[in-house]
Amino acid sequence: MIIKIHKNINLTRVENLYKQLEIGISIKAKIDILFPIELTVNYLGITPALIQFISTWIRYNKSGKLMLDLVKPDSEKIINLYKNEFIFPIAGLVWNHNGIFDREGNNLRNLLSESQNKVFAKMKRVEAYRGEKLLLTNLDHLPKENGILPCFEKNGLFVSNESDLMESLKDTLENEVFRNYFESRLEFKKIEIELIGIIHELMKNTFEWARDDQNGVPFETNIRGLLVKHNKKTRSALIKENKDIKAIIEYFNSSLFKENNLQQIRFLEISVFDSGAGFVNKFRSSNKNYENSNDVDIIKRCLIKHNTIAKSLDKDEKGLGLDRILKILNGKGFLRIRTGTKSLYRNLINDQYKNVESNSTEQMILFDWILNDNNKYSDISNVSGSVITIIYPLSINQSL
Numbered sequence: 001m002i003i004k005i006h007k008n009i010n011l012t013r014v015e016n017l018y019k020q021l022e023i024g025i026s027i028k029a030k031i032d033i034l035f036p037i038e039l040t041v042n043y044l045g046i047t048p049a050l051i052q053f054i055s056t057w058i059r060y061n062k063s064g065k066l067m068l069d070l071v072k073p074d075s076e077k078i079i080n081l082y083k084n085e086f087i088f089p090i091a092g093l094v095w096n097h098n099g100i101f102d103r104e105g106n107n108l109r110n111l112l113s114e115s116q117n118k119v120f121a122k123m124k125r126v127e128a129y130r131g132e133k134l135l136l137t138n139l140d141h142l143p144k145e146n147g148i149l150p151c152f153e154k155n156g157l158f159v160s161n162e163s164d165l166m167e168s169l170k171d172t173l174e175n176e177v178f179r180n181y182f183e184s185r186l187e188f189k190k191i192e193i194e195l196i197g198i199i200h201e202l203m204k205n206t207f208e209w210a211r212d213d214q215n216g217v218p219f220e221t222n223i224r225g226l227l228v229k230h231n232k233k234t235r236s237a238l239i240k241e242n243k244d245i246k247a248i249i250e251y252f253n254s255s256l257f258k259e260n261n262l263q264q265i266r267f268l269e270i271s272v273f274d275s276g277a278g279f280v281n282k283f284r285s286s287n288k289n290y291e292n293s294n295d296v297d298i299i300k301r302c303l304i305k306h307n308t309i310a311k312s313l314d315k316d317e318k319g320l321g322l323d324r325i326l327k328i329l330n331g332k333g334f335l336r337i338r339t340g341t342k343s344l345y346r347n348l349i350n351d352q353y354k355n356v357e358s359n360s361t362e363q364m365i366l367f368d369w370i371l372n373d374n375n376k377y378s379d380i381s382n383v384s385g386s387v388i389t390i391i392y393p394l395s396i397n398q399s400l
Contacts, residue, residue: 001024001029001030001031001032002031002032002034002067003020003021003024003031003034003057005017005033005034005035005036005050005053007037007038007040007069008039008040009039009050010041010043010046010241011043011044011046011245012244014046014049014050015343017053018053018056018381019381021056021057021381022381024062025062029062030064031062031063031064032064032065033057033063033064033065033066033067034067034068034103035067035069035090036069037068037077037081037084038083038084041241043241043242044242044269044391045269045271045389047085047086047271048227048272048273048387049338050086050090051093051223051225051273051275051387052273052275052338052383052384053383054066054093054094055093055275055383055384055385056382056383056385058093058094058097058098058275059384063097063098065098065099065100065105066090066094066098066099066100066101067100067102067103068081068102068103068108070103071102071103071104071106072102072104073111078111078112079115085129085133085135088116088135089137089225091112092116092137092142092223093139093221094221095109095116095142097220097221100112117146120137120147123137124149124151126171127172127176128172128176128177132176132177132179132230133177133228133229133230134169134173134176134228135225135226135227136149136151136152136225136226137149137223137226138152138153138223139222140211140218140219140222140223141219141220141221141222151168152165153207162197165199165200166193166196169196170192170196173188173192173195173228174189177228177229177230178230181230181266187394191394194328195270195392197324197325198270198328198390198392199226199228199270199272201321201322201324201325202270202321202388203224203226205272205322206224206272206274206276207224209276209279210222210224210274210275210276210277210385210386211224211276212277213276213277213281214277214281215285219275221275222274222275222276223273223274224274224275225272225273225274226270226271226272227269227270227271227273228269228270228271230266230268231267231269232260232262232264232265232266233264233265234259234262234263234264234265235252235253235257238252238265247334247345247347247367247372248334251334251347251349252265254349254350256332256349256393256396256397257395257397258395258396258397260395265393265395266394267391267392267393267394268390268391268393269389269390270390270391270392271387271388272388273386273388274385274386275384275385276384278339278340278384279298279302279337279339279386280295280298280340280342283298295340295341295377296342296344296377297361299339299340299366300361300364300366301361302322303326303364304356304357304358304364305355305356305358325390326346327353329348329353329392330353331352331353332349332392332396333349333390333392333393334346334347334348334349334390334391335348335390336369336387336388336389336390337386337387338383338387339383339385340382341379341381341382341383342368342379342380343369343370343380344366344367344368344377345366345367345369346365346367347367351374
């Protein structure tokens with residue numbers, strides 16, 4: 001059985017891929033993946049969504065080959081291939097376990113090896129990806145020198161001091177991700193502490209929660225990463241691209257956004273992804289009192305201050321991570337979480353931050369991605385790990 005991922009894939013169509021995967025699993029079929037070499041439109045959140053799908057597929061014991069939709073590529077095709085930020089993490093995921101092939105089944109590992117190593121070397125130096133993007137990816141299943149980034153982890157410990165992380169990331173974010181946009185670079189100066197805070201909290205969560213399963217056993221294959229993109233699009237383009245996603249349309253229709261002279265809205269898209277056990281499984285395994293709690297209740301608990309109990313890196317700040325991010329995004333940002341059987345979001349322009357008591361999950365506002373309801377929640381396909389995607393506006397109407 002082959003699941004083909006089309007180059008026009010968007011977030012809605014990604015969910016359809018899971019339905020195909022479930023059919024294959026139900027008949028115990030061997031499942032190969034045919035993956036595009038480029039995307040027609042780089043939709044909001046599409047790269048981490050595709051990484052999560054591949055992460056879910058490789059957990060199936062009859063997952064087969066990952067095939068790229070090309071034949072016998074030459075060096076020029078390989079160079080063009082790596083213009084896409086999704087290639088490195090996806091190739092890294094399947095490198096040892098499933099393998100990566102062309103459409104005719106020819107093994108591409110030797111051809112891709114040099115490019116994979118070059119990309120990882122750039123990530124170790126915290127260099128921007130092509131375009132105004134920063135991709136930083138840990139591959140836990142590879143040797144540390146080829147899989148773990150020192151900007152996040154040193155000697156098996158997470159970089160707990162945010163000023164150290166700022167020192168590692170600041171120059172690239174300011175001069176590469178924000179390059180050629182004088183206004184944006186000025187805005188970066190204003191938001192750098194908040195931005196580093198978001199990255200630090202989310203990547204710390206992957207270190208604490210996403211390296212092993214609910215029984216504490218490290219995953220044979222595992223990825224944890226960050227993607228930051230500087231986006232500039234017109235409001236009409238954003239609404240057209242997301243015409244079937246009410247949550248995104250409502251967010252970008254807000255009068256909060258200040259458009260430039262090209263009628264563009266400028267914002268950061270920040271995604272942190274992992275292929276771990278996911279919020280729900282890890283929380284239940286660590287909190288036996290909540291084994292019978294529903295999935296949404298558990299995800300809400302993960303967002304409430306002091307409710308996580310992973311081993312703390314900063315004892316005084318234990319459990320503040322996701323609550324702190326809600327505070328940072330208050331009045332301006334957007335948060336989406338895809339984990340387990342849930343896809344949830346919060347528009348913090350409309351539903352602003354409120355302090356929630358530990359056991360008052362009914363006070364924590366989260367909307368269902370499909371139903372657009374904060375009281376009714378749909379069950380969708382179960383996924384591996386977690387993806388958090390954040391929209392952080394760069395220019396807003398200060399008078400509002």
